[in-house]
Amino acid sequence: MLSKNKIKYIQSLKDKKGRAEHGVFVAEGNKMVSELLQSMPCSLLVATSGFLRENIVPEVGELVEVTENELCKASFLKTPQQVLGIFVIPSCQSQNVDWDSSLSLMLDGIQDPGNLGTIIRLADWYGIEHIICSPDTADVYNPKVVQATMGALARVKVHYLDLPEWLANHTEIPVYGTFLDGENMYAQNLSSNGVVVMGNEGNGIRQEVAKYISRRLFIPTFPPGQKSSESLNVAVATAIVCAEFRRNLLIKML
C-alpha cells in the first residue's frame, strides 16, 4: 500500500529541484528497473506481486508491494508497467577518469531528453563509459531521459562540467567535432582515444567550445554534393561517428 506522502514524494522527483533535494531519481519498467537493481543502490522499490514473483530483488532501502492501480497513481508513464524504483544518484568523479586512453563523448547543450537518452544508450553499445555535458544540457535524471536510456545508465557515467574549462585543462587529448564544413570523416585517421563533441540541436557547437576542436569531421552525404537534408538528428549523427571510431578497431579484430 502506497501512502499519500510517498506518492507526493515520488511526484516531486519529476522535477530537477526535487531530485537535487533528495539525491535520487525514478526509473520505471520491468527491464529497466531489473537492470538498474543489479548495479545501483535502490532506496525505494514499488512493485506489483507479479514483478516480485518473476524477479530476484536484491537488498533495497524499502520495498512496497502495490496493485497495478496503485502504481498508476505514482507513475510518470501513460501506461505504467509493474514496477517503479527510486535510485540513488551516483556521484561522478571526473578527476579519477583516465580520459587519455579511452573514447568519450562531450555534449554541448543537447536540449531534447529523448536525444540525450538515446545517446547514452548508444554510448553503452559502443563501450563509451563517460559523457561530459555542458550545464545546460538536459538533466540525465529527467524521467524522459532515464526511460530513453533503456538501462544504459547502469554503465555510462554522465558528468556536468564547464566545457571550455575542461578542454583547456586537457589539451593533450585529441578533440573531434562534427561540422558541415569539416573534413570527410572517411578520409581521416581516427584515434582510438579522444573526445567527440556534439552540439545543440539547432545551433550546433558553441564558439567557446569549437575553438578547442582540432579535428573537424564531416559525415558525408550520398551521393556527394546532391541536395539533401541540411543536417542529421544529433543522436543519429553521434551514432554514425561513434560507429566509425569503433569500426576501425573492430575491423582489425576480424
Added chain:
Amino acid sequence: MLSKNKIKYIQSLKDKKGRAEHGVFVAEGNKMVSELLQSMPCSLLVATSGFLRENIVPEVGELVEVTENELCKASFLKTPQQVLGIFVIPSCQSQNVDWDSSLSLMLDGIQDPGNLGTIIRLADWYGIEHIICSPDTADVYNPKVVQATMGALARVKVHYLDLPEWLANHTEIPVYGTFLDGENMYAQNLSSNGVVVMGNEGNGIRQEVAKYISRRLFIPTFPPGQKSSESLNVAVATAIVCAEFRRNLLIKML
C-alpha cells in the same frame, strides 16, 4: 485574418481521418515550409507579414496573412514560428519505382512519430529515395513526423504497403535486416542496391517479414562480447546501417 472555419479545418488535420478526408497535411516553421513550398503543391499558406517579406512565395492555392497571435490559434506547436502550410499529399506510385537499382528502406511497425521522422531525414542524407512502411507504421503526415523530418519529405517518398506481399513479388532484390543474432555487418559484402528492413521498437521484425530476409546483419558492439545495452534506438540503428552501405561507395570515390 483567419476565420473560425479555417482554424477548425486546420485543427481537423491533426488526425489521420481529417487528413485522409481532405488529402492534405500540415507543415510548420520557416525552414520547413520554405523547403516544401519549392517542391510540393500548397493549398493554403498562413503566414505573418514578416515571413512574406523575407521569403519568395511561389503560387499557392490560397494565402492568408495573419498576426503571430492568430497563427498561435491554428498552430499545433507550443511555440509557433511565422508560417503554417497546408500541402497536398502526393500519390505514391510504388509500381513505377526502379527498386532493383537503388537502396531502399522498409519499416515494419515503427510506432514512434519522432523515430519515423528522424529516419526519413537520414534517408534523405543518404540519398535513399523510397521507404516502404507496413500499414501499422506511424503515419508520415502526422504533424510530429512532419516536424521531425525537417523538410526531407520534399525528397523522400513513403509508401504504405503489405510488406510480405511486396517481398514475395520482389524476390530478385537483396533483402537485409538487422538481428541480434545476425552476422557481423563489417564482415559482409553489402550490395549497392537492395532493401534494408528495420523492425518495431519493442518487438523487432515480424516473422512473416523476417522469412524473406536472406542477409541478416548485426551491428557489432564494442568491445565485442562485453555487457551493454540490449539494443539500439531504431533510428540510430537505421543510421548506422545506412552509413555502412553508403561508406562502401563513398570510400571508392576518395
